[in-house]
Amino acid sequence: MIAINIHELTKDYFVGFWRKRRVRALDQLSLTVNEGEIFGFLGPNGAGKTTTLKLLMRLIYPTSGHAEILGKPFDDVAMHAHIGYLPENPYFYDYLTAEEFLAYSGRLFGLSSTRVKSKIDELLQVVDLKDARRLQLRKFSKGMLQRAGIAQALINDPEIIFLDEPMSGLDPIGRREIRDLILGLKREGKTVFFSTHILPDVETLCDRVAIIYKGKLLGCGSLTELLVGDSSAIEMVVSQFNYELQTALRLIATDQNVAGNMLRLTLPDQAALFNALDAVRAHGGQVVHVHPLKESFEDYFVKLFANESISKAP
Amino acid sequence: MLRRSITFFLVFFLFGFTAIYFLQERINGVVGEYHQTEEMLFLPSGPMVKKLSLGFESLVADIYWIRAIQYFAGGRMRDPSRRFDLLYPMLDITTTLDPAMIPVYEFGAVFLGEPPPIGANDPALAIELLEKGIAANPNDSELYLRLGFVYYWYLKDYKEAAATFLRGAELPQAKPWLRTMAAFCLSRGGDRQASRFLWEQIYESSENKRAKENALAHLAELQAEEQIEALEKVIAKFREQSGRWPRNFVELATHGFLRGIPLDPSGVPYLLDPESGKVYVSAGTKLQIVPK
Amino acid sequence: MNKILAIAQNTFKEAIRDKILYSLILFALLMIGSSLILGMISINIETKVTVDVGLSSMSVIGAVIAVFIGINLVHKEVDKRTLYSILAKPVRRTEFILGKFFGLAFTLFVNLVIMAIGLVLVLAYVKGQAYSRGQVTEIHASLFVAVFLIFLQLLLITGIALVFSSFSTPTLSAMFTLALYFIGQFNADIKHFGVEAGNVAVRMITSGLYYLLPNFGNFNVIAGVSHGKPIAAALVVYDVAYSIVYLAILLSAAAMIFSQRNLK
Numbered sequence: 019m020i021a022i023n024i025h026e027l028t029k030d031y032f033v034g035f036w037r038k039r040r041v042r043a044l045d046q047l048s049l050t051v052n053e054g055e056i057f058g059f060l061g062p063n064g065a066g067k068t069t070t071l072k073l074l075m076r077l078i079y080p081t082s083g084h085a086e087i088l089g090k091p092f093d094d095v096a097m098h099a100h101i102g103y104l105p106e107n108p109y110f111y112d113y114l115t116a117e118e119f120l121a122y123s124g125r126l127f128g129l130s131s132t133r134v135k136s137k138i139d140e141l142l143q144v145v146d147l148k149d150a151r152r153l154q155l156r157k158f159s160k161g162m163l164q165r166a167g168i169a170q171a172l173i174n175d176p177e178i179i180f181l182d183e184p185m186s187g188l189d190p191i192g193r194r195e196i197r198d199l200i201l202g203l204k205r206e207g208k209t210v211f212f213s214t215h216i217l218p219d220v221e222t223l224c225d226r227v228a229i230i231y232k233g234k235l236l237g238c239g240s241l242t243e244l245l246v247g248d249s250s251a252i253e254m255v256v257s258q259f260n261y262e263l264q265t266a267l268r269l270i271a272t273d274q275n276v277a278g279n280m281l282r283l284t285l286p287d288q289a290a291l292f293n294a295l296d297a298v299r300a301h302g303g304q305v306v307h308v309h310p311l312k313e314s315f316e317d318y319f320v321k322l323f324a325n326e327s328i329s330k331a332p
Numbered sequence: 333m334l335r336r337s338i339t340f341f342l343v344f345f346l347f348g349f350t351a352i353y354f355l356q357e358r359i360n361g362v363v364g365e366y367h368q369t370e371e372m373l374f375l376p377s378g379p380m381v382k383k384l385s386l387g388f389e390s391l392v393a394d395i396y397w398i399r400a401i402q403y404f405a406g407g408r409m410r411d412p413s414r415r416f417d418l419l420y421p422m423l424d425i426t427t428t429l430d431p432a433m434i435p436v437y438e439f440g441a442v443f444l445g446e447p448p449p450i451g452a453n454d455p456a457l458a459i460e461l462l463e464k465g466i467a468a469n470p471n472d473s474e475l476y477l478r479l480g481f482v483y484y485w486y487l488k489d490y491k492e493a494a495a496t497f498l499r500g501a502e503l504p505q506a507k508p509w510l511r512t513m514a515a516f517c518l519s520r521g522g523d524r525q526a527s528r529f530l531w532e533q534i535y536e537s538s539e540n541k542r543a544k545e546n547a548l549a550h551l552a553e554l555q556a557e558e559q560i561e562a563l564e565k566v567i568a569k570f571r572e573q574s575g576r577w578p579r580n581f582v583e584l585a586t587h588g589f590l591r592g593i594p595l596d597p598s599g600v601p602y603l604l605d606p607e608s609g610k611v612y613v614s615a616g617t618k619l620q621i622v623p624k
Numbered sequence: 625m626n627k628i629l630a631i632a633q634n635t636f637k638e639a640i641r642d643k644i645l646y647s648l649i650l651f652a653l654l655m656i657g658s659s660l661i662l663g664m665i666s667i668n669i670e671t672k673v674t675v676d677v678g679l680s681s682m683s684v685i686g687a688v689i690a691v692f693i694g695i696n697l698v699h700k701e702v703d704k705r706t707l708y709s710i711l712a713k714p715v716r717r718t719e720f721i722l723g724k725f726f727g728l729a730f731t732l733f734v735n736l737v738i739m740a741i742g743l744v745l746v747l748a749y750v751k752g753q754a755y756s757r758g759q760v761t762e763i764h765a766s767l768f769v770a771v772f773l774i775f776l777q778l779l780l781i782t783g784i785a786l787v788f789s790s791f792s793t794p795t796l797s798a799m800f801t802l803a804l805y806f807i808g809q810f811n812a813d814i815k816h817f818g819v820e821a822g823n824v825a826v827r828m829i830t831s832g833l834y835y836l837l838p839n840f841g842n843f844n845v846i847a848g849v850s851h852g853k854p855i856a857a858a859l860v861v862y863d864v865a866y867s868i869v870y871l872a873i874l875l876s877a878a879a880m881i882f883s884q885r886n887l888k
Contacts (some may be wrong), residue, residue: 355866
């Protein structure tokens with residue numbers, strides 16, 4: 019089941035005072051998000067992530083292209099009752115208390131007041147804001163606001179949740195809490211679409227990722243798909259080594275270094291691994307650790323942008 | 333989508349403002365465009381309005397002037413028997429706010445003095461307004477013309493008229509005929525020639541559309557008077573010859589006394605009364621002012 | 625409908641939790657109270673002065689409130705981005721505009737009621753003094769009709785401010801709204817200026833302006849009321865119709881403009 023389908027979505031802005039220049043913020047973006055998955059939308063600041071989300075939420079209008087959410091056109095008003103949205107750096111009504119704010123949000127979804135009341139209790143518990151229930155939002159810290167934002171995005175029990183930079187400005191504890199929350203949402207069968215510029219978050223949470231840069235989609239797929247491991251290198255850590263072993267291994271390994279009383283080796287392939295194992299056995303060393311080296315996501319990312327920059331170089 | 337909503341809105345806009353038009357006219361029907369019947373009754377004094385104008389006296393004067401004209405013109409149309417009690421206060425306030433508004437004095441000179449149904453029938457107020465204008469604008473000889481004219485035409489006080497014209501003649505930029513007029517007044521006050529000349533001067537120097545119209549109406553009146561006099565002379569001759577009054581103008585024409593049926597200055601034929609030999613202006617005349 | 629009501633209630637909450645509102649109401653009450661002093665200076669017209677000052681203050685202060693809250697109705701939410709989480713929900717842009725309008729309308733209503741109560745109290749005191757001197761006068765029902773007409777006027781001002789707020793900054797919105805409020809007092813004069821000018825083109829333009837610009841003079845009955853004259857029922861009926869039609873035009877303009885906007 020496809021939860022979100024974006025088809026050649028484009029957004030142009032016109033800047034300048036007299037003769038307007040056209041700036042393309044989003045260029046023919048096409049991607050699909052499956053039901054029940056956590057989808058990461060990754061890109062540096064200014065890449066077009068927030069623009070995409072604003073387009074989907076009907077806050078701005080596309081120059082061309084369209085999208086469907088839950089099978090309905092994205093400007094279908096009734097469909098918005100089944101989704102939740104947390105904007106970037108959210109700012110909510112100062113003068114309302116957390117409780118009042120959630121009640122207002124609930125009413126705007128068209129929920130009955132009894133339903134809203136029970137939901138508020140539940141949500142305040144989930145986002146750990148029970149104590150701040152009657153506190154005015156103007157007194158909330160950034161982390162508290164973020165959590166309040168998530169609460170209002172969940173009040174209608176949505177099928178898809180859109181989060182724009184949900185971890186921004188949070189301390190490690192806050193980030194952990196949000197992460198657990200997102201995983202919890204997946205367990206409930208919801209789809210989560212979130213944008214971020216922080217790689218590790220994507221690595222730990224997402225089923226699939228889309229990478230966007232300067233308005234263009236650079237890659238889309240699961241992490242395993244994207245990180246084509248043509249690298250067959252293997253890393254081995256050895257302890258209780260002597261000088262002879264080191265010399266022997268130097269001939270086999272492409273790289274070695276010593277850290278404390280551990281010898282760390284990089285071996286080019288499976289054949290080299292067996293040779294190294296023989297050497298260790300012959301010289302009386304201990305194998306502590308063996309694992310295949312995959313290209314890290316960071317490497318992939320940097321390589322991707324290097325390509326982009328080079329291709330744009332004059 | 334944008335085009336559709338714009339067209340929809342423009343259509344709605346059109347309907348809406350048509351409705352507004354009708355509603356506004358209805359509202360005006362109930363209270364008048366200025367809600368005049370009520371607000372106007374509570375007119376404050378000139379100095380008070382001046383204080384309240386907060387430095388915008390000139391603008392407020394303009395507004396009062398426009399309202400005075402509307403009060404005068406609209407009132408006349410709505411109620412022919414109306415007295416223009418508020419005309420003087422409004423003109424007074426206007427000139428207190430902006431003493432240099434010459435057209436206001438000129439307007440007041442005519443319409444304060446004119447008898448009903450045309451004006452407020454109070455030449456004394458006209459004189460007061462004009463003297464105020466002269467005090468504020470001592471070098472304006474037109475005002476002396478107007479003032480002298482009020483004495484001449486509405487009060488028939490030829491001595492005062494002459495005196496006023498002489499005052500005006502003293503000014504450096506005075507028109508030369510002011511002195512002549514003074515003499516005229518003293519010697520032949522009430523003379524039709526003099527009156528016509530004066531009305532012609534008033535017509536020339538008036539900027540206000542209504543004042544000009546009024547001057548023309550008076551000139552036509554004088555012309556009618558003259559024509560009637562001439563006609564009655566002819567009729568008298570006929571009586572001398574035939575021993576009776578003529579039956580009608582046709583008879584006079586047939587007998588060669590007239591070239592055709594005489595028309596008044598507005599193009600409507602005169603009436604001849606065969607009993608008395610008097611000539612009258614027809615009831616169907618288009619003259620605004622009818623000679624007595 | 626329920627959503628419009630929710631937005632309206634929220635707008636009202638925001639207004640009453642804003643301290644500026646209280647300063648303005650206090651100012652109005654002070655002005656009404658000042659008529660006690662003015663009345664002492666001018667003998668035999670204390671009642672007239674009280675009603676004049678009272679109703680005029682309500683009209684002006686009400687207009688100030690309508691303008692200064694009105695110009696921010698949309699702009700503040702766009703600027704602070706509180707609008708994002710609202711419009712991402714199943715709320716139409718038109719519903720948002722209507723909700724904002726009714727919220728401010730209700731706020732103005734409450735303010736007028738407070739000020740009217742103040743006026744009635746002062747008036748009762750003043751009349752009591754007059755009574756003790758042997759003058760007999762009653763508080764006319766026309767006073768409340770005048771307050772109602774002031775309310776209609778304030779609704780129109782709110783509508784105008786809302787239109788500007790839907791696309792312009794607060795400063796410009798305030799300028800234009802106040803300008804229209806001021807000019808709208810002189811609609812008849814503009815029209816007659818054109819009549820006197822004689823030029824056909826000028827006359828057509830000024831006549832057009834006469835009907836297009838909001839005619840606030842239609843709602844001003846203060847002079848009559850302060851002299852104890854009754855207000856024609858027909859005027860009230862037509863004024864209500866006028867307000868409804870004009871507001872419909874204003875609100876649909878605001879909704880249309882706002883619906884087309886890309887939010888930053």
